[in-house]
């Protein structure tokens with residue numbers, strides 16, 4: 001298989017007005033790995049993710065998704081790149097006025113012209129894969145927070161994307177449900193080979209699930225540590241990194 | 251997909267003695283789903299055999315997605331229906347993981363579901379509707395009770411009511427509503443004036459058009475139209491505002507902080523509307539009568555002086571003030587219902603929209619309902 005990194009971030013700088021959030025950030029994400037972006041609150045994790053999925057364009061720098069620069073892509077080309085992504089937003093982003101089935105169907109209807117029968121089977125399959133079989137007729141307001149996240153994941157997976165992106169998949173969930181989110185991420189990753197890009201501040205999940213991490217920090221407007229999270233925990237001497245991975249309050 | 255339409259098969263079937271070997275040719279993707287489904291529907295996959303094998307050895311599996319799983323399940327289903335042995339061969343291990351993940355769970359049992367007949371469900375829904383209506387009225391009564399308690403307590407707890415918001419709402423719900431109310435009631439006056447003139451002229455009772463327009467506007471039309479406009483402008487605004495606060499847990503925060511919702515949110519709004527609407531109505535009275543005057547002068551043989559003198563004898567204080575007091579009641583109802591509906595919102599944005607609509611509908615309904623009751627009562631009292 002292709003061993004080129006699936007996502008290449010090169011010299012990305014993000015500014016809001018005059019405030020620099022990220023400066024000259026570069027890193028690679030390998031095919032099929034679980035990659036996590038960690039760091040304190042407000043350090044720019046979500047901002048980084050928004051650049052990668054093309055919601056915003058950085059002031060400077062390039063981001064290659066499977067060889068194509070998403071920062072320069074427009075129109076149809078961009079839509080093609082976006083098809084490679086499934087994104088799970090922090091609050092789920094399910095359409096509240098639609099049932100779970102309709103939430104998934106809307107993606108399938110947009111990108112394919114499969115029959116109703118086939119669509120129903122697919123929806124059943126996707127909901128089953130996140131443990132929500134039989135909930136297709138429920139509205140998002142009728143299910144719990146953890147179920148909403150899983151439903152949003154089912155929607156993100158509707159088109160079997162190459163890359164799944166998560167913004168804080170475990171935020172607002174109890175530890176057990178959070179752990180089950182991590183388990184789902186690992187399961188999807190090993191079974192489907194999907195590259196997972198996860199923004200997280202949940203240390204437990206980072207240590208058990210991530211293959212690779214970058215840690216962002218406000219002080220440098222960028223990466224202060226990267227690599228295998230278990231090694232970082234054991235070896236990194238930087239006080240910020242050390243306190244994050246060893247749960248020490250600043 | 252288009253390429254596949256013409257005589258190109260999606261899959262091939264090799265028949266041997268009593269085994270069928272099925273080899274997919276086109277990539278098993280959602281793009282090809284329709285083509286595959288079509289061929290599956292038109293070919294007899296399982297006939298007179300004891301075993302069917304799905305062979306992926308030659309299949310193009312570089313490109314695949316969830317349709318792979320659906321296709322396998324379809325064939326498996328065929329085999330099961332015909333009681334034939336089913337096997338898969340040549341599926342690479344990573345594809346196998348993919349298929350396993352999705353099929354393991356899809357074959358798991360569905361959670362228990364109630365299986366009512368359609369009539370049963372219909373009756374159940376009807377019952378639920380009534381239950382909801384009952385609950386709705388119950389909540390409205392509860393809300394009214396709470397509001398009245400807050401009103402009674404108000405003189406003793408003046409400091410707790412958020413008066414800071416009062417001028418803002420007075421301005422937004424009252425002052426800003428003046429131009430549109432004046433315009434609408436003026437036009438209503440003109441319409442009334444023309445219609446009245448047409449009828450009264452036939453009896454030579456031209457001058458009585460002043461009575462007709464004056465009393466109808468002051469007693470009924472001006473308070474009614476003003477209240478309906480305020481329901482559309484402010485009732486809905488209150489519902490949307492408070493509803494949004496409710497779904498973003500701001501109301502919950504207020505409650506846990508021990509702040510009284512009625513004093514903090516409801517009273518400033520309700521009082522602002524109740525005390526601004528009589529001024530609008532008074533101005534609208536004037537504007538409606540000018541509309542009627544305009545219509546009379548342009549169609550009938552009367553003078554401005556004559557109209558005004560006749561109006562002066564016909565229109566009593568009772569007419570004017572019953573209209574203005576009525577408008578205060580309407581304003582109170584409309585604003586309360588706006589707040590009530592807002593507090594009922596729960597869940598998400600779509601719920602806010604639903605209850606904003608409900609605020610206007612219930613508001614207008616209550617206006618008309620209370621107006622009919624009042625008209626009757628005032629009639630009996632001879633006011």
Ligand SMILES: Nc1ncnc2c1ncn2[C@@H]1O[C@H](COP(=O)(O)OP(=O)(O)O)[C@@H](O)[C@H]1O
Nearest residue numbers: 016017021039040041042043044045046047048
């Ligand atoms: N659209 C925006 N406009 C201005 N500032 C923003 C915007 N989005 C994020 N920020 C700022 O960027 C910083 C990083 O935000 P974010 O990426 O959301 O942090 P987190 O790491 O907690 O996800 C924050 O200080 C935030 O205030």
Ligand SMILES: [Mg+2]
Nearest residue numbers: 045046047168
């Ligand atoms: Mg964030």
